Amino acid sequence: MSWPDYLKQHQAAHLEDFRAFLAIPSISAQPARQADVRRAAEWLAGRFRQAGFTAEVCPTAGHPVVLAEYCPYPDRPTVLFYGHYDVQPADNPERWNSPPFEPTVVDGRIVARGASDMKGQVMAFLLAAEALIATGSLHLNVKALIEGEEEISSPSLPAFIEQHRERLRCDMIINGDSGQLSETTPLLSLGARGICGLEFDLIGPSHDLHSGSWGGQVQNPLHAMAELIASLHNPDGSVAVEGFYDDVEPLSPELREWYKRIPWNEAEMKQKLGVPEFYGEAGYSPWERITGRPTLEVNGMWGGYMGPGGMTVIPSTAHAKITCRLVPYQDPDKIVALIRSHLEARLPKGVRLEVRVKESGAPAFRMRADHPVAQVAREVLTELYGVPPVETMFGGSVPILSTLKQQLGHDPVSFGFGLEDELIHSPNEFFRLSSFEKGKQGYARLLMRLAS
Amino acid sequence: MSWPDYLKQHQAAHLEDFRAFLAIPSISAQPARQADVRRAAEWLAGRFRQAGFTAEVCPTAGHPVVLAEYCPYPDRPTVLFYGHYDVQPADNPERWNSPPFEPTVVDGRIVARGASDMKGQVMAFLLAAEALIATGSLHLNVKALIEGEEEISSPSLPAFIEQHRERLRCDMIINGDSGQLSETTPLLSLGARGICGLEFDLIGPSHDLHSGSWGGQVQNPLHAMAELIASLHNPDGSVAVEGFYDDVEPLSPELREWYKRIPWNEAEMKQKLGVPEFYGEAGYSPWERITGRPTLEVNGMWGGYMGPGGMTVIPSTAHAKITCRLVPYQDPDKIVALIRSHLEARLPKGVRLEVRVKESGAPAFRMRADHPVAQVAREVLTELYGVPPVETMFGGSVPILSTLKQQLGHDPVSFGFGLEDELIHSPNEFFRLSSFEKGKQGYARLLMRLAS
Incomplete structure (x- = not known):
């Protein structure tokens, strides 16, 4: 048979x-x-x-x-x-x-x-x-x-x-x-792509403060958070963490040719994702950005009053969760260490930093x-x-x-x-x-x- | 009697x-x-x-x-x-x-x-x-x-x-x-001090996206939020919104003398507020910063996944609430309009801005x-x-x-x-x-x- x-x-x-x-x-x-x-x-x-x-x-x-x-x-x-x-x-x-x-x-x-x-x-x-x-x-x-x-x-x-x-x-x-x-x-x-991640807290005053009474004299952890998070990317969309790209191999001409053959319908994709326009690292095509280049993404960021109406508070803490997508030769542990160093080196005045590394990294x-x-x-x-x-x-x-x-x-x-x-x-x-x-x-x- | x-x-x-x-x-x-x-x-x-x-x-x-x-x-x-x-x-x-x-x-x-x-x-x-x-x-x-x-x-x-x-x-x-x-x-x-406030949303993709599948090609509203919030202050602690100080009268020598007479015990205050150090606009004393100079404070900022563990998401939206404390001659409505213009002028690619003004401003x-x-x-x-x-x-x-x-x-x-x-x-x-x-x-x- x-x-x-x-x-x-x-x-x-x-x-x-x-x-x-x-x-x-x-x-x-x-x-x-x-x-x-x-x-x-x-x-x-x-x-x-x-x-x-x-x-x-x-x-x-x-x-x-x-x-x-x-x-x-x-x-x-x-x-x-x-x-x-x-x-x-x-x-x-x-x-x-x-x-x-x-x-x-x-x-x-x-x-x-x-x-x-x-x-x-x-x-x-x-x-x-x-x-x-x-x-x-x-x-x-x-x-x-x-x-x-x-x-x-x-x-x-x-x-x-x-x-x-x-x-x-x-x-x-x-x-x-x-x-x-x-x-x-x-x-x-x-x-x-590989993955690695960490989350961190910025800790300012020991308790939430009235922003009228203390605004202007105390570092607001939310301002410090925005400054730190903004410092992680360059204006051209690339990641600004020193050493982030050190182990990244440039995309070979063959690979870039191969990428060109994957269909990408800009209008259809915009509609599917519901974005007004696309944005990413300068100098790379959409598929190269999505699968051939490493990224650093903030998956969550929060602090202060998030309910309806207003509350005039300087919060005690601010929080963020970050994951990176990695390409060949990037080591998850090394990338996490580089990000930690970046945060430590740029820590604004008046707040402390606490970092927690996620264990499930993968190259x-x-x-x-x-x-x-x-x-x-x-x-x-x-x-x-x-x-x-x-x-x-x-x-x-x-x-x-x-x-x-x-x-x-x-x-x-x-x-x-x-x-x-x-x-x-x-x-x-x-x-x-x-x-x-x-x-x-x-x-x-x-x-x-x-x-x- | x-x-x-x-x-x-x-x-x-x-x-x-x-x-x-x-x-x-x-x-x-x-x-x-x-x-x-x-x-x-x-x-x-x-x-x-x-x-x-x-x-x-x-x-x-x-x-x-x-x-x-x-x-x-x-x-x-x-x-x-x-x-x-x-x-x-x-x-x-x-x-x-x-x-x-x-x-x-x-x-x-x-x-x-x-x-x-x-x-x-x-x-x-x-x-x-x-x-x-x-x-x-x-x-x-x-x-x-x-x-x-x-x-x-x-x-x-x-x-x-x-x-x-x-x-x-x-x-x-x-x-x-x-x-x-x-x-x-x-x-x-x-x-x-007077007060004015607004809150705003940054709106990116129409739904939360997987940060592995789309990270690198789509603007992350949290990155855009960090960039915008960070742009509101200068490195010297002053507010970076154009025109913010236009109507602010310099503190008179008499007033600065008067300020010097208010007691300020740095060590005691640090302990009371539980801050590692104080931070504020360069060139002003603590009491001048707290009551004599205007401020812009983020009272809340949030988006993405905030629960325990991780979630590899590019959120659809990010949010912030802001209030300003004002000094004489600053007009609450004008200040809100200046902030709105600032946000509009610096809006990162790939997100839309929605601003809601709080009505209870006061000079x-x-x-x-x-x-x-x-x-x-x-x-x-x-x-x-x-x-x-x-x-x-x-x-x-x-x-x-x-x-x-x-x-x-x-x-x-x-x-x-x-x-x-x-x-x-x-x-x-x-x-x-x-x-x-x-x-x-x-x-x-x-x-x-x-x-x-």
């Missing part, structure tokens, strides 16, 4: 498998669900075994990792698939049209928490591998690393990977926690457009959708990509089938059955091509 | 009068108390009549004004006394040790809402005048203007004064809504230290306390002072007996019985001296 026939013949049974997986409420964020999370791991390891893998539920400091292996070919390459089996909480059950853990098919969509993010793609990959194994068509080694803590920022994963580096050794990496641009347009992402990830696995992914997507993928990078951060690259030495290629409208992290999350089928087809073709 | 004997003889009856006045819950802010406010006005007019005045409860657009007159001397000067009979709300009755409208004497203090602010001083003035009239000692004309809306910013008073300017004509004005520095140290205030008030009524007040206070008054100005705003001056053409001299610790606007407000006696003595002596 050919693998496509195998998939076709088992279509109904595969949907039942998917349902069974979705029915387990593997909510990593809720301690009460710990046993369910473990149950999902056990179920998944069992299903991998059924497909022909060896599989193990491996303990970590937190929720377990499922490690599955099909490695019969000592002389052939090995591909590692990354995914996660945990899901977001599903509170507010009244906002769900059907219970979040009773998967329901409506109009070609399967509605359940975790359907799109990302049990659908874990199942699609597993079933594709199974079809190839069952039909004697899998000609390379496959490992699957499926974690249970992605929705809580993967606290245990970096240590786990480091500890099991030998066992996870591979020649190429596929990240399944990803998606396509639309039902008809595929997407190939070649990078994601950027970027791969070459001509990377051989990216090239294979590009070909498979073109075959599958009939059009070549839109190529881009993410402006946001996908810390797993740099973790995998750092620990295992290969650029992970993102190859998944979620779509933007599938209500992930919201009530009524769903996954298209057509995406489920496309996923199985896509992963099978990818594994076939990677073997050759 | 001498007027001191008269006061002594009626001491007990006067305390009962004071109690009766305090028992009427004349809370101007609460529509449900409208009848009580009116009842307090009627009671007060009746008591003025009993003292020998003609008195009338005059309607306004809001709560009525009590107008009392004792004007038997066509050829002698007339003094106008300003006060208010309304009081703050007294919510949270559980925080009062005795019901707010059941006046209770404890340890030489009478506890009731409005005792210190300012039924105590209205009664003291009325009883002083009564004692002088009853003993044939009042040798000038007296008018009293007692409003019922001071605690809600006197919305009807300016129009009322303008409308009754002829009837309110006088030669000198006493403002009783005032106080002393302590039980042993009198205070003579020669001015108060500054300042009188000469050698003003003849101030000189009389100085003498009476010195006599009464055995030490000369500390002379100062208020950094805060007392709009009634400039209203009276503008409409009636005379500098009001503040002469009242409240003390800072008397919990005005708080539960358990009280007035010292000793201040009540001192008030009667003080007003009687003042009226005696003003006649000569």
Whole structure:
């Protein structure tokens, strides 16, 4: 039997498998669900075994990792698939049209928490591998690393990977926690920005003061805050923190050419975001600004009286939260230290500074457009959708990509089938059955091509 | 009988009068108390009549004004006394040790809402005048203007004064809504700063954006806010709004000499306010900064995520509230217009500006230290306390002072007996019985001296 026939013949049974997986409420964020999370791991390891893998539920400091292996070919390459089996909480059950853990098919969509993010793609990959194994068509080694803590920022994963580096050794990496641009347009992402963050307080008088009685003689923490925040950027839109760009590689001419090919419809984008005009670092195109250049953004800033009417107060404190998006070679810890130094050096008179660093920093990830696995992914997507993928990078951060690259030495290629409208992290999350089928087809073709 | 004997003889009856006045819950802010406010006005007019005045409860657009007159001397000067009979709300009755409208004497203090602010001083003035009239000692004309809306910013008073300017004509004005520095140290205030205010929004994208996806290409309203707020001051601490100082008179050498005599204990003040160091406009002393120079203060500034942890957002909007303290010759409306122009001229790219002007602006008030009524007040206070008054100005705003001056053409001299610790606007407000006696003595002596 050919693998496509195998998939076709088992279509109904595969949907039942998917349902069974979705029915387990593997909510990593809720301690009460710990046993369910473990149950999902056990179920998944069992299903991998059924497909022909060896599989193990491996303990970590937190929720377990499922490690599955099909490695019969000592002389052939090995591909590692990354995914996660945990899901977001599903509170507010009244906002769900059907219970979040009773998967329901409506109009070609399967509605359940975790359907799109990302049990659908874990199942699609597993079933594709199974079809190839069952039909004697899998000609390379496959490992699957499926974690249970992605929705809580993967606290245990970096240590786990480091500890099991030998066992996870591979020649190429596929990240399944990803998606396509639309039902008809595929997407190939070649990078994601890193992230680091801090928050700080400016502390002036020990209590709020009457601005009539003391205005003019006491530093207003809000004035000091505005001065400090304003000092973080230059008039040309670039970041003014000394050393911020020191480790940033200039965009290569090839990369800038590549950027020019990403579509950008200024009028449409303005409308979508509802901005009167765009603004950013001088000398760079929109996509270069969003994904190729680092940024510093204030995510929150506050102090004083914020209610209706007025209150003539000089507040005791002012507060700000900042995150930066990083590009390759910028180190999250170093950037945070530079910002702290900048704030300390420019601290206005009359206020004290207290800085708190966020711990979840991550460096950027970027791969070459001509990377051989990216090239294979590009070909498979073109075959599958009939059009070549839109190529881009993410402006946001996908810390797993740099973790995998750092620990295992290969650029992970993102190859998944979620779509933007599938209500992930919201009530009524769903996954298209057509995406489920496309996923199985896509992963099978990818594994076939990677073997050759 | 001498007027001191008269006061002594009626001491007990006067305390009962004071109690009766305090028992009427004349809370101007609460529509449900409208009848009580009116009842307090009627009671007060009746008591003025009993003292020998003609008195009338005059309607306004809001709560009525009590107008009392004792004007038997066509050829002698007339003094106008300003006060208010309304009081703050007294919510949270559980925080009062005795019901707010059941006046209770404890340890030489009478506890009731409005005792210190300012039924105590209205009664003291009325009883002083009564004692002088009853003993044939009042040798000038007296008018009293007692409003019922001071605690809600006197919305009807300016129009009322303008409308009754002829009837309110006088030669000198006493403002009783005032106080002393302590039980042993009198205070003579020669001015108060004016006030004006506005609030504004900066509006960027039509909804909050993910700072990973869009950071770098979209103006962050918080950055724009910081830039705008920072642009309002110069590095030397002065206000950077063009034209802000145009109408400000330089401090005269005499005034600067006068300022040098106000005590300023730097270490003690630092401790009291809990500031690491003081900060203000270069070239001016602390008291000059606080009362002699205008200021621009941000009272509130906010936008984005303010909760615990982080949220990678570019907020749609940012907000700020600003008030200015003004000195003589600065016009509140003009200053607000200058600030608006400043903001408009410096508006960063990518955001829209929406300004809302606060309506309750008021110009500054300042009188000469050698003003003849101030000189009389100085003498009476010195006599009464055995030490000369500390002379100062208020950094805060007392709009009634400039209203009276503008409409009636005379500098009001503040002469009242409240003390800072008397919990005005708080539960358990009280007035010292000793201040009540001192008030009667003080007003009687003042009226005696003003006649000569």
